[in-house]
Amino acid sequence: MKKTQRACIITHILTEHPNQDFSLGAFAEELGCAKSSISDDMKLVREAIGAAGLGYLETTSGAKGGVRYVPYMSKRAMAKALEDLKKAFEEPSRMLGSGFVYTSDIMFDPRVIRGAAQVFAKRFAAAEVDMVVTVETKGIGVALFTAQLLNLPLAVIRRESKVSEGSSININYFSGSADRLQQMSISKKGIPHGSRVLIIDDFMRGGGSILGILSMLKEFDAMAVGIGVVVVAGGRENKKLSDYVPLLILDDQDKEKPVIEINPDMLKL
Numbered sequence: 414m415k416k417t418q419r420a421c422i423i424t425h426i427l428t429e430h431p432n433q434d435f436s437l438g439a440f441a442e443e444l445g446c447a448k449s450s451i452s453d454d455m456k457l458v459r460e461a462i463g464a465a466g467l468g469y470l471e472t473t474s475g476a477k478g479g480v481r482y483v484p485y486m487s488k489r490a491m492a493k494a495l496e497d498l499k500k501a502f503e504e505p506s507r508m509l510g511s512g513f514v515y516t517s518d519i520m521f522d523p524r525v526i527r528g529a530a531q532v533f534a535k536r537f538a539a540a541e542v543d544m545v546v547t548v549e550t551k552g553i554g555v556a557l558f559t560a561q562l563l564n565l566p567l568a569v570i571r572r573e574s575k576v577s578e579g580s581s582i583n584i585n586y587f588s589g590s591a592d593r594l595q596q597m598s599i600s601k602k603g604i605p606h607g608s609r610v611l612i613i614d615d616f617m618r619g620g621g622s623i624l625g626i627l628s629m630l631k632e633f634d635a636m637a638v639g640i641g642v643v644v645v646a647g648g649r650e651n652k653k654l655s656d657y658v659p660l661l662i663l664d665d666q667d668k669e670k671p672v673i674e675i676n677p678d679m680l681k682l
Contacts, residue, residue: 419444424461434480466487468485484562488682494532499673523558534559537559545566607634609638614643620653
């Protein structure tokens with residue numbers, strides 16, 4: 414196998430498994446060559462990833478010795494991802510009345526949501542997170558991409574318990590958007606006790622759902638070290654919590670012409 418072929422395969426493996434450690438020996442065994450050859454190949458891969466603005470390779474220490482790929486999002490790429498997300502939400506037909514917005518097609522479009530996940534991954538990269546948590550259903554896509562970029566597991570809190578998941582923990586919380594009590598459920602095996610958790614959600618109006626997640630985390634002695642929300646409606650007024658990071662802010666006071674703005678703090682990263 415030629416050097417360029419090996420470099421392409423190594424690049425593919427690393428970029429498909431961000432923030433995951435790989436030893437040079439593992440690559441040598443997989444590609445049937447000496448570790449010294451892989452070491453030379455890695456120089457080419459490092460230069461290519463850096464030149465493309467995709468991130469950088471970080472050398473890992475220890476007996477095995479190796480590398481990990483760390484994704485990086487430039488300010489220009491971040492601005493474009495947020496602008497694409499903003500444009501997707503700006504279609505007037507999305508306003509359904511009574512303050513509701515149709516978002517299902519956006520939240521399940523990987524071409525759009527992966528960019529949002531990259532922004533979250535950069536924002537919370539240094540938070541020392543053990544796992545990502547979301548609540549079903551529309552936040553699953555962006556939460557899963559964020560978990561993959563951070564090389565973390567994802568736990569999904571359900572609206573109701575499932576027999577197939579064994580014994581569970583259930584809590585009630587008040588949903589401002591539904592204006593009633595609702596229930597959350599997760600298996601007792603879903604979140605390891607004492608975990609440091611990153612909460613990712615798709616949409617927030619009053620903050621009731623995220624408060625419900627925070628209450629659920631207490632049952633596991635887990636701690637939220639970050640909260641990321643794709644879209645927050647109505648600015649920060651009348652929210653039940655204040656410590657969260659939105660990507661977009663929706664002002665829907667004018668039902669005919671809602672205004673969507675990019676959170677300026679995101680453009681400073």
